Amino acid sequence: MSDSTIRTYSSDQRQTEDESTVSTTDEDVLTCPECGGQVVDDEEHGESVCVECGLVVEEEGIDRGPEWRAFDSAEKDQKSRVGAPTTNMMHDKGLSTNIGWQDKDAYGNSLSSNQRQKMQRLRKWNERFRTRNSKERNLKQALGEIERMASALGLPKEVRETASVIYRRALGEDLLPGRSIEGVATAALYASARQLNTPRSIDEVANVSRIDAMEFKRTYRYIVRELNLEVAPADPAQYVPRFASELDLPDEVERRSRELLENAQKDGVTSGKSPVGLAAAAIYASSLLTNHKVTQSEVSDVTDVSEVTIRNRYQELLEATEAAA
DNA sequence: ATGGTTTTTACTGCGTC
DNA sequence: GACGCGGTAAAAACCAT
Numbered sequence: 001m002s003d004s005t006i007r008t009y010s011s012d013q014r015q016t017e018d019e020s021t022v023s024t025t026d027e028d029v030l031t032c033p034e035c036g037g038q039v040v041d042d043e044e045h046g047e048s049v050c051v052e053c054g055l056v057v058e059e060e061g062i063d064r065g066p067e068w069r070a071f072d073s074a075e076k077d078q079k080s081r082v083g084a085p086t087t088n089m090m091h092d093k094g095l096s097t098n099i100g101w102q103d104k105d106a107y108g109n110s111l112s113s114n115q116r117q118k119m120q121r122l123r124k125w126n127e128r129f130r131t132r133n134s135k136e137r138n139l140k141q142a143l144g145e146i147e148r149m150a151s152a153l154g155l156p157k158e159v160r161e162t163a164s165v166i167y168r169r170a171l172g173e174d175l176l177p178g179r180s181i182e183g184v185a186t187a188a189l190y191a192s193a194r195q196l197n198t199p200r201s202i203d204e205v206a207n208v209s210r211i212d213a214m215e216f217k218r219t220y221r222y223i224v225r226e227l228n229l230e231v232a233p234a235d236p237a238q239y240v241p242r243f244a245s246e247l248d249l250p251d252e253v254e255r256r257s258r259e260l261l262e263n264a265q266k267d268g269v270t271s272g273k274s275p276v277g278l279a280a281a282a283i284y285a286s287s288l289l290t291n292h293k294v295t296q297s298e299v300s301d302v303t304d305v306s307e308v309t310i311r312n313r314y315q316e317l318l319e320a321t322e323a324a325a
Numbered sequence: 326a327t328g329g330t331t332t333t334t335a336c337t338g339c340g341t342c
Numbered sequence: 343g344a345c346g347c348g349g350t351a352a353a354a355a356c357c358a359t
Binding site for chain 1: 345346347348349350355356
């Protein structure tokens with residue numbers, strides 16, 4: 001093989017901004033060093049192959065550096081797709097520094113007073129950063145939790161994102177002391193799910209959380225109050241599709257459920273009642289109306305609403321629709 | 326802390342398969 | 343006799359005051 005076959009690319013080269021060094025000459029008209037035949041690019045495999053003898057010539061390799069050009073560092077930052085994606089789900093990467101307290105240099109010699117003062121200043125600043133980093137570590141753990149719970153609940157990415165944002169705000173406003181990380185993370189996720197109209201019931205969330213339901217609710221209320229989050233009361237209809245599919249009920253039932261809920265809302269019988277309970281009742285009621293009967297206990301199981309509540313609600317729902325008709 | 330409202334728990338009776 | 347359902351009463355949880 002010729003000297004052109006092996007080429008290593010250092011990371012320095014990849015960051016080079018001067019694109020003019022990248023040569024485009026000879027790229028199309030290479031001759032095989034073995035037999036002199038024509039060499040063609042095999043794009044699929046990232047190789048160049050001689051058409052005569054099949055020799056693979058790794059001329060020009062694969063990595064020619066970025067395909068874009070940048071004329072200043074700001075532009076480069078913009079165009080570069082390398083590096084960590086910036087997302088709220090990221091924390092600081094865990095890089096932090098410690099500065100020893102001994103006023104000695106690397107050889108164990110004492111420092112001059114001038115140097116000592118300098119080190120003092122450095123320590124002070126480093127300490128400030130480190131306390132920030134303790135928050136970052138906190139954040140990392142919380143985001144991990146959010147991630148885990150969200151995926152267990154099948155919540156989309158946007159929900160995780162806003163949950164992260166909420167958590168950051170809580171962290172920023174020093175709402176954490178005295179509260180568990182998991183608690184706040186759970187609360188943030190629950191709030192964000194509701195804000196984005198993909199609500200999960202308190203029970204569902206509590207089930208995948210490491211903290212018990214009571215603490216979860218407490219911290220949730222606390223967070224909402226302190227951050228002035230706008231969380232509209234959940235619309236019962238938003239629970240319907242999920243529950244319906246968990247019970248293997250056809251679309252028809254879903255539709256009826258929505259109608260029932262709509263009528264009930266007009267009637268005003270829904271105010272003050274728990275949205276989950278209403279959704280559960282609507283499902284049960286419409287399953288009767290459409291001859292896709294499910295038992296109360298089945299509905300109760302998947303919705304975590306007691307059968308009694310289902311009974312009470314579904315009667316009201318039926319009355320409301322009757323009155324409307 | 327308190328009172329009013331809603332939900333849950335536990336239990337009972339009735340009808341049906 | 344187990345199961346689904348309806349009802350009741352008391353306890354618990356929730357919420358605003």
